[in-house]
Amino acid sequence: SQQGEEDPQALSIQEGENATMNCSYKTSINNLQWYRQNSGRGLVHLILIRSNEREKHSGRLRVTLDTSKKSSSLLITASRAADTASYFCATGPGGAQKLVFGQGTRLTINP
């Protein structure tokens, strides 16, 4: 079952530009997380935002959460070629520990 769905599916920008990815989800959440996956590798946790938070920053990352619209966005500022990867949002419906991941946004940064 798909809980988080990312938009767009693919994004290609020039180095130095900002990249914005969006995520929508269906049920109530305790928190929403963003992960990054380099090609052919495992996912790496980037940032977590709790349901009672609206915005969170970590380095060049900025995450927003709108629980009324059941949506989140991930902004990467001043993009670098090394940011080229797929980005996934993840949420956990209910009390279980399991997360449900979206299909991801494939981000390409062109030098």
Added chain:
Amino acid sequence: DVKVTQSSRYLVKRTGEKVFLECVQDMDHENMFWYRQDPGLGLRLIYFSYDVKMKEKGDIPEGYSVSREKKERFSLILESASTNQTSMYLCASTTDTQLRVYTFGSGTRLTVV
């Protein structure tokens, strides 16, 4: 540095073979998960485990089984591999106090021929 280790990065097996994918974590995590990742389908949960000797089916358990005899090790078993099980397999773990922040292994790309 916390770590989830998957025993193989690449694996090629024949149809009908019994295949074991091993995952070991060194963080004393209670919860462990197996996902498969396919283009256009994202990550889909196969099985998970909350404790030693406990297992629960995820969204796509058919054709798979799991074993968790020790807390640090969670094995995924393909009883009789088929070509439609060709995929990237990802293991992850988390602890109850971590707000479900997962640590993933590097993945095993399995090809069944």
